Every structure is written in structure tokens, then in C-alpha cells.
Amino acid sequence: SQKIEQNSEALNIQEGKTATLTCNYTNYSPAYLQWYRQDPGRGPVFLLLIRENEKEKRKERLKVTFDTTLKQSLFHITASQPADSATYLCALDPNAGKSTFGDGTTLTVKP
Amino acid sequence: KAGVTQTPRYLIKTRGQQVTLSCSPISGHRSVSWYQQTPGQGLQFLFEYFSETQRNKGNFPGRFSGRQFSNSRSEMNVSTLELGDSALYLCASSLEGQDPPGYTFGSGTRLTVV
Numbered sequence: 001s002q003k004i005e006q007n008s009e010a011l012n013i014q015e016g017k018t019a020t021l022t023c024n025y026t027n028y029s030p031a032y033l034q035w036y037r038q039d040p041g042r043g044p045v046f047l048l049l050i051r052e053n054e055k056e057k058r059k060e061r062l063k064v065t066f067d068t069t070l071k072q073s074l075f076h077i078t079a080s081q082p083a084d085s086a087t088y089l090c091a092l093d094p095n096a097g098k099s100t101f102g103d104g105t106t107l108t109v110k111p
Numbered sequence: 112k113a114g115v116t117q118t119p120r121y122l123i124k125t126r127g128q129q130v131t132l133s134c135s136p137i138s139g140h141r142s143v144s145w146y147q148q149t150p151g152q153g154l155q156f157l158f159e160y161f162s163e164t165q166r167n168k169g170n171f172p173g174r175f176s177g178r179q180f181s182n183s184r185s186e187m188n189v190s191t192l193e194l195g196d197s198a199l200y201l202c203a204s205s206l207e208g209q210d211p212p213g214y215t216f217g218s219g220t221r222l223t224v225v
Contacts, residue, residue: 032212034213036216041199041218041219041221042218042219043115043201043203043216043217043218043219044154044201044214044216045216046213046214046215049212049213089154091154093212098144098156098159098167098169099144099156099214100156101146101153101154102153103153104153
């Protein structure tokens with residue numbers, strides 16, 4: 001069956017460092033992969049999308065890579081700030097309207 | 112423009128009761144998806160509606176149902192509530208043919224079954 005794993009439930013880093021989150025999937029051939037941010041008690045907020053034919057996508061301090069051979073995506077936040085503390089979710093969307101989400105990684109950036 | 116609006120924000124129900132949750136998508140968005148989020152199971156897809164028709168369905172029992180109206184507003188209903196139905200229920204809307212594709216989520220309805 002299809003499965004998504006986000007390697008760490010929690011990640012703690014120091015302000016200014018680069019946070020790297022991992023998303024692995026099995027039994028999928030996704031057309032694209034999405035990353036979302038979720039704050040406590042709120043809905044996820046869309047951050048970035050990367051397509052299967054793209055290796056890397058950047059947006060300000062965010063960078064996403066997509067390796068379809070390894071079936072893995074890495075999500076980087078450079079120069080991290082306490083305001084980046086949140087849960088980050090990856091999602092695969094092989095069928096429109098039916099994304100499959102990972103369980104998320106909770107990032108805490110300490111000042 | 113207004114985001115995705117979910118009502119109510121919080122709800123407490125008793126086991127065995129039924130509940131109806133509402134979702135108003137972003138204006139112009141005709142696709143509405145519903146998800147259940149719990150600490151143990153993460154985000155689980157319930158169903159998706161497009162132009163008043165259910166287009167996709169997740170693996171939930173028949174107690175979970177939904178519908179969409181001609182103005183794209185959607186409701187989901189849970190009958191015969193169980194304690195395990197306590198969760199954050201999220202809806203998300205998207206624009207058909209949007210590039211890149213992506214969802215806009217509402218803030219959710221926190222349902223507590225006692």
C-alpha cells in the first residue's frame with residue numbers, strides 16, 4: 001500500500017542554523033509533492049510544490065529537493081528563526097483532490 | 112479575498128449523536144476536500160466534492176457523509192458519533208486547472224465527542 005514517512009517526529013535546532021526535514025514515500029509514482037506548514041489549532045498552509053521532473057525548488061529561505069529514484073524529498077529552511085517553529089507536512093497528490101499526507105515533523109527553533 | 116471558512120470552530124457532542132460541519136470555499140473554487148486529523152493518524156482524506164458530485168472517497172465508514180451545494184459550499188455529516196471521531200476536521204478548496212495545484216485549508220472544526 002502507499003505510504004509516506006517523515007523521518008523525525010520532532011526536530012530542535014538553534015536559531016540561524018539550517019533545518020532539514022525528510023519525506024520518504026513508497027509504492028507511489030507521484031506527479032508532484034507538496035510541503036505545508038501547520039501551526040497548532042490551524043489548518044495547513046501551502047508552502048511549495050515540486051514536480052517529478054524538477055530536482056530543486058526555492059522560495060526565499062525555503063528549498064525543496066525531489067529525488068524520484070530515492071523516493072525522497074528534502075525540505076530545508078535556511079537561517080531559521082523562532083517564527084519558523086511549526087509542524088511541517090509533506091503531501092503527495094497522485095489524484096486531484098486526494099492528497100496523501102505524512103504525519104508531519106514538528107520543528108522547534110530555539111533563540 | 113476571503114479564505115476558506117469553516118463553522119463552527121469548536122463543537123462538543125455526545126456519543127451517539129450526529130453532527131454537521133460546514134465549509135465555504137474560496138470564491139471560484141469548485142473543489143472541496145475534507146480531512147480528519149488526529150494525533151495518532153495524522154491527516155486522513157475523507158472525500159472530495161466537485162460541482163456537487165463526490166469525486167473521490169477515502170476509507171471511512173458510511174457514518175461519514177458529505178454533500179456540496181450549487182454555490183460550492185460543502186457540508187459533512189457524521190452520524191452515530193463515537194469517541195474515536197474526536198478530531199480536527201479540515202476542509203480545503205482548490206481551483207480546477209490551477210497551476211501549480213495546491214490546496215487552501217480552513218482553520219478546521221475541533222470536534223470533541225464525550
